[in-house]
Amino acid sequence: MKNITNPxxxxxxxxxxxxRREEEEEVGGSHAANEDECFSLQDELTFSDTSVALRMMxxxxxxxxxxxxxxxxxxxxxxxxxxDRTQVDRELERLRRDKVVRVFKLNTGQxxxxxxxxxxxxxxxxxxxxxxxxxxxxDTDIFKWFKEHVLDSKLEPSIAHxxxxxxxxxxxxxxxxxxxxxxxxxLLTRQLIDPDMYWFAIPSIGKLWKALLxxxxxxxxxxxxxxxxxxxxxxxxxxxxxYSPLDMRxxxxxxxxxxxxxxxxxxxxxxxxxxxx
Amino acid sequence: MWQAIQxxxxxxxxxxxxxxxLKSRRISSLQLCNRxxxxxxxxxxxxxxxxxxTEGRYLLSGASDGSAAVFDTQRATDSEASGLIxxxxxxxxVDKGHEHGHRFAVSSAVWYPIDTGLFVTGSFDHxxxxxxxxxxxAVVDFKMPGKVYRTAMSSLAMSHTLIxxxxxxxxxxxxxxxxxxFSHTLSGHRDGVMSVEWSTSSEWVLYTxxxxxxxxFWDIRRAGCFRVLDxxxxxxxxxxxxLKHSAVSTKVSAEKSSSGAKNRLKTLHTxxxxxxARQKRLHPGMLSTLDRATAHYGVVTGLKATxxxxxxxxxxxxxAVGYSIGCNTLLNFETGRLQTSKAIQMATSDDPALVFVPCxxxxxxxxxxxxxTTLMFRGHYESVNTCCFNSTDQELYTSxxxxxxxxxxxxxxxxxxxxxxxxxxxxxxxxxx
Numbered sequence: 001m002k003n004i005t006n007p008x009x010x011x012x013x014x015x016x017x018x019x020r021r022e023e024e025e026e027v028g029g030s031h032a033a034n035e036d037e038c039f040s041l042q043d044e045l046t047f048s049d050t051s052v053a054l055r056m057m058x059x060x061x062x063x064x065x066x067x068x069x070x071x072x073x074x075x076x077x078x079x080x081x082x083x084d085r086t087q088v089d090r091e092l093e094r095l096r097r098d099k100v101v102r103v104f105k106l107n108t109g110q111x112x113x114x115x116x117x118x119x120x121x122x123x124x125x126x127x128x129x130x131x132x133x134x135x136x137x138x139d140t141d142i143f144k145w146f147k148e149h150v151l152d153s154k155l156e157p158s159i160a161h162x163x164x165x166x167x168x169x170x171x172x173x174x175x176x177x178x179x180x181x182x183x184x185x186x187l188l189t190r191q192l193i194d195p196d197m198y199w200f201a202i203p204s205i206g207k208l209w210k211a212l213l214x215x216x217x218x219x220x221x222x223x224x225x226x227x228x229x230x231x232x233x234x235x236x237x238x239x240x241x242x243y244s245p246l247d248m249r250x251x252x253x254x255x256x257x258x259x260x261x262x263x264x265x266x267x268x269x270x271x272x273x274x275x276x277x
Numbered sequence: 278m279w280q281a282i283q284x285x286x287x288x289x290x291x292x293x294x295x296x297x298x299l300k301s302r303r304i305s306s307l308q309l310c311n312r313x314x315x316x317x318x319x320x321x322x323x324x325x326x327x328x329x330x331t332e333g334r335y336l337l338s339g340a341s342d343g344s345a346a347v348f349d350t351q352r353a354t355d356s357e358a359s360g361l362i363x364x365x366x367x368x369x370x371v372d373k374g375h376e377h378g379h380r381f382a383v384s385s386a387v388w389y390p391i392d393t394g395l396f397v398t399g400s401f402d403h404x405x406x407x408x409x410x411x412x413x414x415a416v417v418d419f420k421m422p423g424k425v426y427r428t429a430m431s432s433l434a435m436s437h438t439l440i441x442x443x444x445x446x447x448x449x450x451x452x453x454x455x456x457x458x459f460s461h462t463l464s465g466h467r468d469g470v471m472s473v474e475w476s477t478s479s480e481w482v483l484y485t486x487x488x489x490x491x492x493x494f495w496d497i498r499r500a501g502c503f504r505v506l507d508x509x510x511x512x513x514x515x516x517x518x519x520l521k522h523s524a525v526s527t528k529v530s531a532e533k534s535s536s537g538a539k540n541r542l543k544t545l546h547t548x549x550x551x552x553x554a555r556q557k558r559l560h561p562g563m564l565s566t567l568d569r570a571t572a573h574y575g576v577v578t579g580l581k582a583t584x585x586x587x588x589x590x591x592x593x594x595x596x597a598v599g600y601s602i603g604c605n606t607l608l609n610f611e612t613g614r615l616q617t618s619k620a621i622q623m624a625t626s627d628d629p630a631l632v633f634v635p636c637x638x639x640x641x642x643x644x645x646x647x648x649x650t651t652l653m654f655r656g657h658y659e660s661v662n663t664c665c666f667n668s669t670d671q672e673l674y675t676s677x678x679x680x681x682x683x684x685x686x687x688x689x690x691x692x693x694x695x696x697x698x699x700x701x702x703x704x705x706x707x708x709x710x
Binding site: 196259 | 575594607611613614647649
């Protein structure tokens with residue numbers, strides 16, 4: 001396969017790794033979605049650049065028909081896909097400031113952050129606004145103000161109440177009912193950490209959130225039941241999870257990045273093991 | 278090695294860089310020491326280690342069984358295996374049997390920074406005791422409102438001898454040894470304070486990290502904290518950005534009184550309608566209590582300031598990050614999981630710039646500016662609580678829940694380094710699978 005050089009790829013940190021050679025092609029993959037089943041996870045576990053990694057993982061996001069959720073990537077998945085975590089953090093920060101992606105904090109109890117491309121998110125917000133209009137709920141201008149004023153200026157995953165009100169007021173008169181509407185639509189939420197702060201949320205994330213937690217538990221228990229708590233990556237990838245519609249690749253990357261699993265190279269390929277540190 | 282010495286003699290290498298090269302070579306070969314051993318008298322997890330600041334010779338340790346012990350790191354008490362392994366027994370120890378000893382776990386033991394005549398221990402029995410080293414008697418007692426998590430004394434202090442104490446109470450108290458009373462009470466945290474650290478660049482600045490995830494900077498000469506670190510205020514790169522003129526809002530609009538803050542943390546009630554901005558008159562020093570920024574999403578378990586005073590490293594639930602004064606530098610140390618219920622103590626070395634962080638059962642050394650793991654020390658049987666780096670000898674002391682104090686020293690003897698140029702005769706039969 002031809003090795004297409006990506007002009008924005010920074011110099012690969014540990015260049016010359018055989019497995020990374022094969023996935024530098026097909027950036028912007030509309031046909032990646034069809035062909036990626038041919039590449040096993042073993043070949044494309046790591047990438048060379050954050051934006052390449054983000055786009056490839058977005059293309060690999062499983063299509064779930066019941067939930068209309070934009071494809072998201074967890075930060076732990078990014079950590080497992082790239083060598084240098086500091087570099088990942090800095091590049092992600094750069095992308096966030098350039099308004100290419102948006103970071104959301106998920107309410108899982110651990111430090112989970114979901115990264116979504118801004119275009120996908122805005123498309124989702126528009127869909128919700130349209131749906132609310134169809135249901136003839138009053139005052140759907142709030143979504144427009146939200147998009148224009150709040151999303152544009154506030155890049156962090158959380159926002160304080162008074163700041164939210166002042167930013168929305170730039171669009172028009174804000175009532176409490178408007179904020180209730182935003183929460184009902186799933187765009188804002190509150191978490192137990194701080195009663196004064198609203199957190200930006202991904203709309204209709206509930207089903208996938210549950211799937212994430214259950215899938216993690218299932219995968220870990222699957223591996224823990226083995227005698228030596230390890231399994232070949234190629235074999236693990238072929239299994240299906242019962243409780244999670246998200247695919248196995250998603251969960252494997254996530255658990256490697258958060259430190260619950262570790263991989264090491266053997267003569268027959270990569271092996272995944274539960275880490276005991 | 279001989280060539281390096283010759284280069285120094287002829288002036289090709291300046292003295293400082295010769296010493297630094299030697300030190301960095303030694304540090305990069307740190308491994309479990311097979312020549313030196315501390316015989317630990319503790320019967321509980323060792324929570325705190327500190328080498329004294331004046332000579333770098335005496336190691337003070339505090340443990341969960343209420344005992345504190347002092348070891349001499351340079352002179353062994355006896356030796357085994359015909360002089361090859363040196364055993365260091367403790368010079369003395371004060372434990373529960375001592376008439377003035379602590380009754381519960383000692384969470385923190387620090388030396389008096391001026392000389393080794395005094396040391397200070399803080400314990401879960403709500404007391405901070407100042408001990409006289411020569412007579413092993415407790416000289417002063419301070420009673421705290423809650424369990425003491427950490428005590429700290431400033432190594433730069435010229436004009437004060439204050440002990441900063443972080444307890445499970447929300448207020449940080451400063452105790453004065455000279456007068457025997459509390460000199461300051463610093464309020465601003467919304468939960469217990471687990472880590473306290475004095476600044477290495479100013480004798481008046483104190484950094485505290487709380488169980489609420491906030492890190493606050495206090496200048497003890499004025500009221501209130503002057504900065505709260507926010508993890509979303511970031512900088513790209515190691516150097517802080519040149520500050521644009523930032524609009525400072527002195528009166529925060531539309532908030533409730535801060536006394537209700539503690540209760541509201543537990544309940545999630547619906548917000549009343551947006552009222553007109555109610556400006557409550559607060560003392561300017563108390564304005565910082567309204568700042569809710571957090572540096573970590575969980576408990577801040579460890580703080581360490583670098584020796585040049587420009588950066589602060591903080592450890593939280595799953596990550597250890599570096600903050601330059603003001604901004605999050607986005608340095609991500611690949612720590613994996615860190616323990617969250619207990620405070621940990623990190624250590625730094627200057628040249629090469631390394632950070633030693635205890636991660637569960639291992640201690641990992643990270644390059645300070647790259648965030649990558651350079652060395653990993655596996656030797657403890659249980660989780661590691663503290664590490665302390667002795668820069669005069671380039672030795673690392675670590676201790677943990679397995680009651681041991683382990684020594685990690687540069688591998689290879691000095692003679693081995695001198696003979697580096699000659700080919701060492703390899704024993705080809707000495708292999709194993």
